[in-house]
Amino acid sequence: xxxxxxxxxxxxxxxxxxKISCKGSGYSFTNYWIAWVRQMPGKGLEWxxxxxxxxxxxxxxxxxxxxxxxxxxxxxxTAYLQWSSLKASDTGTYYCARHPPGVSGQYFNxxxxxQGTLVTVSS
Amino acid sequence: DIVMTQSPDSLAVxxxxxxxxNCKSSHTILYSSNNKNYLAWHQQKPGQxxxxxxxxxxxxxxxxxxxxxGSGSGTNFTLTISSLQAEDVAVYYCQQYYSTPVTFGQxxxxxxx
Numbered sequence: 001x002x003x004x005x006x007x008x009x010x011x012x013x014x015x016x017x018x019k020i021s022c023k024g025s026g027y028s029f030t031n032y033w034i035a036w037v038r039q040m041p042g043k044g045l046e047w048x049x050x051x052x053x054x055x056x057x058x059x060x061x062x063x064x065x066x067x068x069x070x071x072x073x074x075x076x077x078t079a080y081l082q083w084s085s086l087k088a089s090d091t092g093t094y095y096c097a098r099h100p101p102g103v104s105g106q107y108f109n110x111x112x113x114x115q116g117t118l119v120t121v122s123s
Numbered sequence: 124d125i126v127m128t129q130s131p132d133s134l135a136v137x138x139x140x141x142x143x144x145n146c147k148s149s150h151t152i153l154y155s156s157n158n159k160n161y162l163a164w165h166q167q168k169p170g171q172x173x174x175x176x177x178x179x180x181x182x183x184x185x186x187x188x189x190x191x192x193g194s195g196s197g198t199n200f201t202l203t204i205s206s207l208q209a210e211d212v213a214v215y216y217c218q219q220y221y222s223t224p225v226t227f228g229q230x231x232x233x234x235x236x
Contacts, residue, residue: 035225045165045173045216047225061224062124095172099220109163109220111184113172 002026004034004096004114011120012086019082020117022096029077030054033099033107036070036081039116040092050099050107051079057105086121093118125150125219129228135236142204144231146195146217153197154221161221164193164202167230168213176215177202209235 007021022034035050048064051057053072060070072079079096096114099107126149136142152161160180165173175184177193180200190205204211212235217228 044230045167045218045227047227050223050225059223063224107220109161109175109178109218110165110173110225111175111178113174116172 002098002112004098004112006094006096006114006117009118009120011122013123014086014088014121016086016121017082017084018086018119019080020094020119022079022081022114024077024079024098027098030074031101033101034072034079035097035099035110036068036079037095037097037110038064038092039095043092045095048081052101052105052107053077053079086119088121088123090119091121124224125152125222125226127217127219127226127228129215129217129231131231132229133232133234135234136204136207137236138209139206140236142207142211142233144202144215144217144233146200146202146228148198148200148219148221150221151197152219152221160196160200161219162193162195162200163218163220164191165216165218165227166211166213167216173216204233207233207235 003025005023030053036048038046049060049070051070053074093116097110098112128147130145162180164177167173181193214230
């Protein structure tokens, strides 16, 4: 059974750093892309960035480029999303999601979602 | 970025009746080399993560009830629920994966009338 299990909820202050995780199981972790998707309170879904764990190749949405960093450790089948200096506007639920690979660096639709990590940034 | 626009924003339908949600893309998402539309539909129930329903615009994901169907091509797409059940109350999102960044529609909230 494919599973994406995310780390637990976080409460942080503005300016603090944070790294959240997403562990894949039940499939070959290195052969599928992992994306991060933000959902601000009461709002819709925003795709942030994607990584291919096999070679750590990344692509970022222009809206999130420079604001976050994604990484992966294929030895433990885990992807990460990190912030160096959080803002109150980073408050939201963050989902990891799996994209099957296409050809030539393509990827297809999201087929599995993690359970979400709630990040609250407040002074 | 490709902008995805859904209509309506919210919808109330009686149990057993048909529900129709539309999604329009600002650029074609039909890839000419394989004749596939790079569009998916996801369902998000309250307090839950989203769940994939449909991909390639009309292919139902395994385990999804056959009352859910997708149609359309190019820039105009539709998700239809043929006979609404109580468990279908959710927000529905279309998603294009034709180009980076992946983008979603704003969501359509479906309720029981």
